[in-house]
Amino acid sequence: MKGLATFAASAGLLWACSEGLTLSRRTNASPKVVGFPVVRKSVPNPLKRDQLRRRSGTVKATLDNEETLYFANATLGTPAQTVRLHIDTGSSDLWVNTATSALCTAKGKVCTAAGTYSANDSSTYSYIASDFNITYVDGSGASGDYVTDNFTLGSTTLKTLQFGIGYTSSSPEGILGIGYQLNEVQVQRAGKSAYLNLPAQLVSDGLISSNAYSLWLNDLDASTGSILFGGVDTDQFQGTLATLPVQSESGGQYGEFLLTLTGLSFGDTVIAKDQAQAVLLDSGSSLTYLPDAMAEAIYDQVSAQYDSQEGAAYIPCSMASNSTTVGFTFSSPTIQVSMDELVIEISSSSGRPLTFSNGERACLFGIAPAGSSTPVLGDTFIRSAYLVYDLANNEISIAQTNFNATSNNVVEITTGTAAVPSATAVQNPVTATAGATNEAMAGTVTLGAGGTATATSKAKSGAMSTMPQMKLTALAVTLGMLYAAM
Template sequence: MKSVATLAAGSLIASIAHAQVVQFDIAKKTTQPNRQRLSKREATTYEETITNEKQRGGYFATVSVGSPAQKLTLQLDTGSSDIWVPSSSSSVCTKSAPSGGSRGGDGAESGEDEGCTLGSFDSKKSSSMTVVGKNIFSISYVDGSHSKGDYFTDDFEIGGAKLTNVTMGLGVDTDIPYGLVGVGYALNEAIVADTQRVSSPYKNLPVQMMEEGLISTNAYSLWLNDLDASTGQILFGGVDTEKYEGEMSVVNVQMDSQTGAFTSFIVSMTSLTANSPSGSDSLTTRQYPIPVVLDSGTTLSYLPTELAVQVWREVGAVWDTYTQMAYVPCGMENSKGTFEFGFAGPNGPKISVDMTELVLDIAEGSDVPKFQSGQYKGQNICQFGIQNFTSEPFLLGDTFLRSAYVVYDLENNQIGMAKTDFNSTKSNIVAFPSKGATIPSGTVVQNQVAATGDAGGSVAQPTYAASKGFQSAAGIVPAFEWAQVAVIGATTVFMLAGSGLFFL
């Protein structure tokens, strides 16, 4: 989840002696979030069920806050850094309200929730709750949603790992009916953006887990598994070598270009290739190398418009001016085409994402909308997993992250990436042995290309040799015309001119 503002420099990390691992499992949501607590497997590993909430657009963990413990289900977010919980007294929790499930610009719509169905926090019922910042917690997201209230400390438990005096935000004034577990850089905390001071950060969850001896260094790994998977995993303090295939490549996190500090998990994206049975295309943009944020709190992925337009043309996506989103027929999930993302230059990791991860349902059953006219008339409409932004931050969200095993090393400012092993049933957890240790089994990429976001120069347009394969392999007539197309009852007229997209 990308918050509106980040600031500052440096990293506030404390040392700890013991090498340990905290593990949380990720499980697909069926009807209601799975609130069942799993037992501790061994002294140094803790396991927690985290649900894949498709309609809400994210991955959620059930936690406990306060004394006695109150259970809440919160979204796991590598793109922000605060834990915050909705107050039971907030208006969004006391009456029906829109779900707010589109944070980060996702555009996901999940209808209405009857209050805070994933839980809320009643501060009056916790004997260990202490307000440490009255009316100074404030966070907002790029789609305009927000949460405001107090900073407080209290007991916090996740996956059997118990921490005391954890700093959290209390959403008293919020339009989001569930909270977040932000695990990003401390300098990305909301209080830093608010105070504009590098001295403001507090010890957020991964830092405090290290200080309390649960993990040896400030690092964790993420395995979301595929879109329909029933299990997945996040490991604090370790890497599971059975959850990925091939070599683990390690690339540098890039400093924020505006602050000159490490505030987000920005890596350098240097290539994108479309592959299908009919051919391959190297997709081009003047903006290579592109700074992209690896953000688990964002459902979709957002690329520069110049690049996104080429992706849409490969798959025959349709742009709707009303929703400002690109859509495809749901049958495209059967396409044999893939998009290969490259990072840090020719020696860096390459992650392939197939169409099963990029075609997302927007409704179920009889509520699924259909194309009203055009070449897709009568076919079900699905949201496409790659959308566009016109400026930074560019984001690689869950539609990308499911295809990669990603290690976030906040101590060394590095990211490990490898091809995910979908639905792996094996496990081999290797803990980081000490504070500042390198990523286990990882190999640092040589001669890395840094992200600049403005390389300039001219680019050649692809031949779209892969386009036919993407569409015909899905049983769709590959006759997409960039002209007048009706989408969900709204007519969109647009044209390609040079390498840009212009709306009329």
């Protein structure tokens, strides 16, 4: 996970929509939009953070932006208990730590900064069940109770919002999952019906008209960004929004924000074209994880050195000033990501900067190989895109972001089937045929009549670490090549 942005919460932009969505400005009333600032928080090792957070299987708020993680400040209970929550579009549950957990009582008091929740100290707490249990790829996660209590974000308060308490946890940060309800832990693990998570509850309470929200993380150097539930800020993006369908999963269900990546470029150099690669949009992931062949090709272009032990690449920090951009194409819209958004300063555990053996300062590169996992577009991509997540209609609208916007023009997303203002549906969007196994990476893709892509030649698959033919292995950065500068 990357940086945290701060989402400033303003009343009125959250609303529900069961059919389609229409964005319109109200003339006689404030728009039903809930917004809050998002704050960015620095993380010493964003790669390790991602490894801990990637799950197995699969109001205006200000977002704090601290290098690699995006957070919102909220309160739970009566009287209010303050918690800092990591904004995560890749999961769907809100959960927080309790102060009495082994993690939070251990030496170092690692939970102090993010805050904790005590059910016994809240007069409005209500117990539901002891089946909250979320697990990530490496076995880390949290488990405990599902409960309800009052939840306040910015100036908006929801009563009896359901969330999890981590009595056992391996992460000091609470998580605010705002994805599809189908992806909730009690649905996936306990086989129960979905509950109203934050976006759905905002709709149910009439605070927004549609289960939709927009995300603006701002650039890597900015301290804050914003999220708008039920609205769009047209001053925070350039040009027009392009609307793409979310790719459904087995049985035609929607559980994650999967788009189809059709092309990748570095400046005028085409890295991949005519692709049909499913990629997951995940604000909870600091880095972007691409199919191995794509990652290798990008590394060749930027002279990145891959460390197979870490599963990441390092790059001279001076590359941040390179004016060439990496282009991500989704059928027709292309989002350009500048190098200064992909070059991430890191340091050793002692706080000293890292250097290559020649003394040049080393930075983490914001693109890593996905291996056998589903490719992920994390914060190193999302910062350059303005995204509208329409859960009601299973669509994502996307545009090039407008960094450091100084004005606002908030428009409400209402119910209906009309297009989003300043948005156009992409014609004949490609449907993904390659997913976690990175199929069709080296193949030719033929577009069918409906825009469906089909691989017609050889595939290139497998994890980076099992591909000795790749040029990256010759560039592998051993631990001895990177060291803390004295």
